[in-house]
Amino acid sequence: DADVTQTPRNRITKTGKRIMLECSQTKGHDRMYWYRQDPGLGLRLIYYSFDVKDINKGEISDGYSVSRQAQAKFSLSLESAIPNQTALYFCATSDLSANQGFGETQYFGPGTRLLVL
Amino acid sequence: GDSVTQMEGPVTLSEEAFLTINCTYTATGYPSLFWYVQYPGEGLQLLLKATKADDKGSNKGFEATYRKETTSFHLEKGSVQVSDSAVYFCALYWGGSEKLVFGKGTKLTVNP
Numbered sequence: 001d002a003d004v005t006q007t008p009r010n011r012i013t014k015t016g017k018r019i020m021l022e023c024s025q026t027k028g029h030d031r032m033y034w035y036r037q038d039p040g041l042g043l044r045l046i047y048y049s050f051d052v053k054d055i056n057k058g059e060i061s062d063g064y065s066v067s068r069q070a071q072a073k074f075s076l077s078l079e080s081a082i083p084n085q086t087a088l089y090f091c092a093t094s095d096l097s098a099n100q101g102f103g104e105t106q107y108f109g110p111g112t113r114l115l116v117l
Numbered sequence: 118g119d120s121v122t123q124m125e126g127p128v129t130l131s132e133e134a135f136l137t138i139n140c141t142y143t144a145t146g147y148p149s150l151f152w153y154v155q156y157p158g159e160g161l162q163l164l165l166k167a168t169k170a171d172d173k174g175s176n177k178g179f180e181a182t183y184r185k186e187t188t189s190f191h192l193e194k195g196s197v198q199v200s201d202s203a204v205y206f207c208a209l210y211w212g213g214s215e216k217l218v219f220g221k222g223t224k225l226t227v228n229p
Contacts, residue, residue: 004160042206042221043161050215058216090160102168103149103210106217108160 003027004109006091012115013081021076021112023091031094032074033106034058034066036087043090049074050096081116088113119144121207123220130197130227138192138223140181140207148209150174150183150190151217155204164192164205197227 004025013019023032034046035058045058047066055068063085067075078085091109098104124139142148149168153161165174170185179194190207207220 040221043219045216048216092160103151103166103212103217105163105166106153106161108162110158110160 004091004093004107006089006109006112008112009110010113012117014117015082017081019078019081019114021078021089021091021114023074023076023109025072025091025093025107025109027093027095027107028071029093029095029107030071031096031104032068033092033094034064034074034076035090035092036060036085037090037111038087046076046089078114078116081114083116086114086116119148119209119211119214119218121209121218121220123205123207123223126204126222127224127226130225132199132227132229133196134227136192136194136197136201136225138205138207138225140190140192140220142188142190142207142209144188144209144211146211147185148211150181151208151210152179152181152190152192153206153208153219155206155222157203161206197225199227199229201225202227 033048035043049055049068065077089112092106094104094106120143151166152164154164155161165176167174167183173182204222204224206222208217
């Protein structure tokens with residue numbers, strides 16, 4: 001079984017709808033991240049959480065919100081979806097104890113492809 | 118702010134050709150540098166990393182050397198295979214921000 005899972009894998013929605021993307025991990029990592037990937041723009045960080053009580057905005061948080069329900073679960077919500085939120089969304093995790101000041105490996109889920117009409 | 122610049126893609130090579138994907142960075146302090154790879158339909162996975170100047174990261178025949186003097190971390194492979202077709206991302210990490218900063222990615226296609 002995959003260590004980092006995302007649901008749904010594909011989603012089509014309409015402008016103005018509220019949707020939630022979910023991420024679960026079995027790696028026991030404390031840190032979790034949400035990124036979006038757009039062609040020609042690479043990965044951009046939306047939100048990140050270093051533990052259950054610590055949630056931080058990334059570079060493109062406007063229009064998004066998150067919830068860290070447990071160490072293993074980190075959800076991303078689009079309160080009112082718009083077409084320019086059409087993208088591939090990735091969840092990732094990392095282990096603080098592996099950091100040692102040099103940055104720890106991030107482990108990515110398979111992605112959720114979102115289309116907003 | 119911290120940033121990573123990768124060569125524009127896409128890159129198309131024949132099997133057994135030599136690969137170089139250029140990556141340069143701008144950072145305060147002394148970052149760690151990473152290459153991640155994204156195979157079709159999958160999430161990213163770490164390919165290799167280097168944590169200080171002159172370190173060489175290597176994995177699966179790929180190599181990259183951390184060059185502080187040229188602020189570069191170019192990815193190389195001597196003989197690519199069709200299975201290397203993927204998108205490659207250069208990234209940096211600096212302890213002050215505790216986040217990865219990714220380049221825009223370079224798509225590689227290897228033809229038989």
